[in-house]
Amino acid sequence: MGSRAAVVMGVAVVLFAAPAAAERVASGVTTVVADATSSPSVAAPAEASPFRGAVAPDVSFGVETSDRHASSRSANEDASAQRVVRGRRRTPPRRGIGVHGFLLYERTAMIASQSFDAVLGSSTLSGSGGGVEVLRLWRGLFARVVGSSARGEGSRALIAGSETSSNDIPVTVEVSPLVIGAGWRVPVGPTGRIVPYGGGGFLRLSYRETSKFATADENTIAVFHGYTVFAGVDVGIWKVLSAGVEAEVRHAPRAIGKAGASQIFDEHDLGGSAIRVLVGVRY
Amino acid sequence: MNDCSQSRRPRRPFRTWLLPASALTAVALLTSGLSAQRAVPRGSVLPAAASAVQRGTVPLSVNARRVQAMSDATEQHLRYLPSQVLVKFKSGVSVAGRSRALSALRSRPDANALRWIGDVAVLTDETQPDARVLADALGAQPEVEYAQPNYIRRQPGWRSGAYRTPAAVAPSSALTPDDPDYSVLQWNFSLIDMPGAWTINPGGSPSVTVAVIDTGVTTDSGTITFPIWTGQRFEATALPFGPSPDLSSSRIVDPDAEVLLGDGAPLIDMVGHGTHVASTIAEDANNGMGLAGMAYNVRLMPVKVCIGYWEVMIGRAMSSEPGFADPAAGGCSDDAIVSGIRYAVDNGAKVINLSLGGPDPAPAIRDALMYAVQHGAFVAVAAGNDHDDGNPVEYPASYAPDIDGVMAVGAIGKSEARAYYSSTGDYVEIAAPGGDDTQGGGEDQGYIWQTTLFPPDQDPTVLVRPRFDRYVEVGYEGTSMATPHVSGLAALLMSQGDVKSPKAIEAFIKATAKDLGTSGKDDEFGAGLIQPRAALRGLGIAN
Numbered sequence: 001m002g003s004r005a006a007v008v009m010g011v012a013v014v015l016f017a018a019p020a021a022a023e024r025v026a027s028g029v030t031t032v033v034a035d036a037t038s039s040p041s042v043a044a045p046a047e048a049s050p051f052r053g054a055v056a057p058d059v060s061f062g063v064e065t066s067d068r069h070a071s072s073r074s075a076n077e078d079a080s081a082q083r084v085v086r087g088r089r090r091t092p093p094r095r096g097i098g099v100h101g102f103l104l105y106e107r108t109a110m111i112a113s114q115s116f117d118a119v120l121g122s123s124t125l126s127g128s129g130g131g132v133e134v135l136r137l138w139r140g141l142f143a144r145v146v147g148s149s150a151r152g153e154g155s156r157a158l159i160a161g162s163e164t165s166s167n168d169i170p171v172t173v174e175v176s177p178l179v180i181g182a183g184w185r186v187p188v189g190p191t192g193r194i195v196p197y198g199g200g201g202f203l204r205l206s207y208r209e210t211s212k213f214a215t216a217d218e219n220t221i222a223v224f225h226g227y228t229v230f231a232g233v234d235v236g237i238w239k240v241l242s243a244g245v246e247a248e249v250r251h252a253p254r255a256i257g258k259a260g261a262s263q264i265f266d267e268h269d270l271g272g273s274a275i276r277v278l279v280g281v282r283y
Numbered sequence: 284m285n286d287c288s289q290s291r292r293p294r295r296p297f298r299t300w301l302l303p304a305s306a307l308t309a310v311a312l313l314t315s316g317l318s319a320q321r322a323v324p325r326g327s328v329l330p331a332a333a334s335a336v337q338r339g340t341v342p343l344s345v346n347a348r349r350v351q352a353m354s355d356a357t358e359q360h361l362r363y364l365p366s367q368v369l370v371k372f373k374s375g376v377s378v379a380g381r382s383r384a385l386s387a388l389r390s391r392p393d394a395n396a397l398r399w400i401g402d403v404a405v406l407t408d409e410t411q412p413d414a415r416v417l418a419d420a421l422g423a424q425p426e427v428e429y430a431q432p433n434y435i436r437r438q439p440g441w442r443s444g445a446y447r448t449p450a451a452v453a454p455s456s457a458l459t460p461d462d463p464d465y466s467v468l469q470w471n472f473s474l475i476d477m478p479g480a481w482t483i484n485p486g487g488s489p490s491v492t493v494a495v496i497d498t499g500v501t502t503d504s505g506t507i508t509f510p511i512w513t514g515q516r517f518e519a520t521a522l523p524f525g526p527s528p529d530l531s532s533s534r535i536v537d538p539d540a541e542v543l544l545g546d547g548a549p550l551i552d553m554v555g556h557g558t559h560v561a562s563t564i565a566e567d568a569n570n571g572m573g574l575a576g577m578a579y580n581v582r583l584m585p586v587k588v589c590i591g592y593w594e595v596m597i598g599r600a601m602s603s604e605p606g607f608a609d610p611a612a613g614g615c616s617d618d619a620i621v622s623g624i625r626y627a628v629d630n631g632a633k634v635i636n637l638s639l640g641g642p643d644p645a646p647a648i649r650d651a652l653m654y655a656v657q658h659g660a661f662v663a664v665a666a667g668n669d670h671d672d673g674n675p676v677e678y679p680a681s682y683a684p685d686i687d688g689v690m691a692v693g694a695i696g697k698s699e700a701r702a703y704y705s706s707t708g709d710y711v712e713i714a715a716p717g718g719d720d721t722q723g724g725g726e727d728q729g730y731i732w733q734t735t736l737f738p739p740d741q742d743p744t745v746l747v748r749p750r751f752d753r754y755v756e757v758g759y760e761g762t763s764m765a766t767p768h769v770s771g772l773a774a775l776l777m778s779q780g781d782v783k784s785p786k787a788i789e790a791f792i793k794a795t796a797k798d799l800g801t802s803g804k805d806d807e808f809g810a811g812l813i814q815p816r817a818a819l820r821g822l823g824i825a826n
Binding site for chain 2 (some may be wrong): 115116119120156157158159161166167168171207213217222244245255256
């Protein structure tokens with residue numbers, strides 16, 4: 001499971017690193033960051049860049065670096081540097097590691113759809129939760145811990161072939177995933193307010209299924225493990241306030257299927273596909 | 284052919300401690316002329332319950348011809364009623380076509396004289412007593428789908444000979460029945476964890492009606508007067524009858540007698556088998572008396588299709604035929620079974636118990652079973668008790684695998700081994716406790732105990748004047764006794780949620796059964812031993 005998760009993480013990093021490289025080329029200003037210390041002549045595109053007054057934090061760091069080495073350069077280069085420095089006044093101050101805290105609401109379509117549908121009357125669960133991300137660990141790299149809990153109520157069922165009947169015994173199901181993961185954030189646009197991101201992680205899935213009349217050993221209270229991949233877009237709304245949407249695919253293979261409806265339907269994965277709405281703050 | 288209790292196994296001696304008290308009490312009651320509603324002290328038989336409608340002496344209505352045919356069959360050792368066949372014509376055959384088919388018989392019977400039960404006709408041809416000849420001749424006609432003799436089935440169960448008088452205590456509200464003899468005698472319910480099942484569904488719902496197609500359940504009390512052969516002459520005899528004190532009359536609905544008694548006459552069980560089977564399904568529980576049934580809140584529909592020695596004796600007397608009948612006389616004719624199944628379905632029964640069977644094919648009963656399932660009724664059928672008698676294929680049990688919603692039930696004993704008598708074959712679909720006195724535990728743990736008629740009151744080897752108004756706890760064993768466990772479970776399932784389909788009931792009873800014997804389905808236990816609690820709990824997602 002761990003190796004699969006690592007592979008997923010790797011794929012996620014590759015997927016999101018490629019757009020990041022393309023972004024560096026497109027912005028021009030970012031090019032300064034990469035090249036200013038070694039080749040001043042490359043600073044010219046930054047000078048001509050229409051984005052210099054509103055560069056992303058990473059960019060301002062690069063310009064600052066080139067400015068420190070300007071004394072031995074030509075007047076034109078100084079003037080160019082001055083213009084950049086003037087632009088720096090309108091640039092947000094350099095930011096290091098950041099934090100993003102958020103609350104979320106999600107709808108999850110369970111992979112074991114027939115089992116959930118038979119018992120709960122629906123194969124989707126609604127849940128809420130929250131998480132914390134540590135941003136800019138290295139460039140766009142971030143780490144996250146996200147927890148949520150979804151709950152469904154229905155009744156235990158009698159299943160005979162394609163025929164499913166309710167037997168009016170209330171059952172409550174709680175699925176609580178906890179994800180420890182990492183990903184890559186890629187600010188786009190002139191303001192950097194829109195930040196697509198993606199990643200993956202390890203899944204710890206707490207599952208609780210209880211029903212009326214059940215003895216203690218007839219209920220299921222267990223923890224399963226798996227992995228997850230996710231992708232989303234985070235948008236800065238006002239000052240530190242942000243909102244976003246995110247899709248996540250979770251897998252907890254071999255978690256169920258040994259009894260109950262999941263055995264009848266030969267469904268073993270307690271994972272699902274979630275769509276989330278996130279609201280939070282980031283510094 | 285299955286034999287009934289009296290002929291198959293020798294009766295066991297009465298329990299030594301019980302015999303004196305019971306005998307004395309019986310003698311006292313018989314000689315004192317006490318009314319049936321008299322309070323009887325503990326240690327004696329219980330009188331019949333007082334019914335809502337007290338009948339005085341009621342006229343007896345007897346289909347003497349039919350009973351006489353049953354008597355004749357017994358005396359001639361036939362497995363069918365003489366001269367009678369059940370015929371089903373192919374779909375679309377006109378009256379003219381039927382007449383043409385009937386012209387194959389020597390007597391050329393009139394097609395308009397056929398008696399119809401649904402789409403099956405009953406033909407009586409007095410010119411040919413061998414019904415097999417009639418069936419073969421008709422079956423060869425192109426207009427006929429099938430023709431079969433009017434076979435006689437038996438109730439595969441044996442009475443132990445032991446009985447106990449019901450005790451009484453103050454009722455309580457516990458889910459485990461407070462019936463005083465429950466914990467002593469009803470090992471069968473503990474074996475399948477009925478207390479656990481009752482925590483989920485205590486006794487089912489009155490909205491579910493279970494038809495017991497058997498020897499009947501007495502629904503009324505009073506006396507009937509009929510002439511009876513006393514050994515020298517016919518004497519008019521007043522015969523008391525009454526309902527079981529542990530079967531609430533309010534839960535008995537739409538009783539029907541397909542044999543013996545006609546319209547307006549009370550339904551009377553003169554054998555005790557039907558009452559025993561009905562009591563396993565729905566004997567009153569938590570009333571501080573006697574024993575308990577599985578689904579003690581459901582309604583019972585007794586449908587009398589089987590008769591015993593005393594009905595035959597009555598029929599003979601009505602025909603002025605002197606002499607005593609064979610003690611083994613009686614049985615259940617196929618036409619009555621077919622008619623009884625259809626009656627039960629048409630009158631709202633959702634579960635049908637058939638604790639009867641025999642070795643002869645019965646396509647007419649197969650059609651009736653399909654009719655039942657198509658109309659939403661689940662049917663449990665006894666697999667048969669003939670394992671040690673050549674283990675023939677049993678009917679109608681062997682039709683069960685081909686009809687979803689009909690289950691053939693084998694029997695196990697206390698040790699969860701197959702009961703020695705329980706027939707085996709690929710048609711056995713499920714197993715339930717039926718009792719087996721060879722598996723240890725003595726009489727208490729060897730039989731299925733329920734409240735039914737006081738056996739000495741009907742003993743044909745001793746009595747000439749029977750009575751049917753006193754009840755005790757009697758131990759029986761047989762697939763007849765296993766079958767009502769499945770019917771009771773089906774009734775509980777039908778009482779719960781939106782579980783209504785017979786097909787689903789069967790599938791779920793199988794799916795939750797405890798596998799016994801060879802892994803997976805086998806010929807001894809089918810899917811295994813019923814697990815009522817698991818079945819009633821149903822399925823969650825992961826458990």
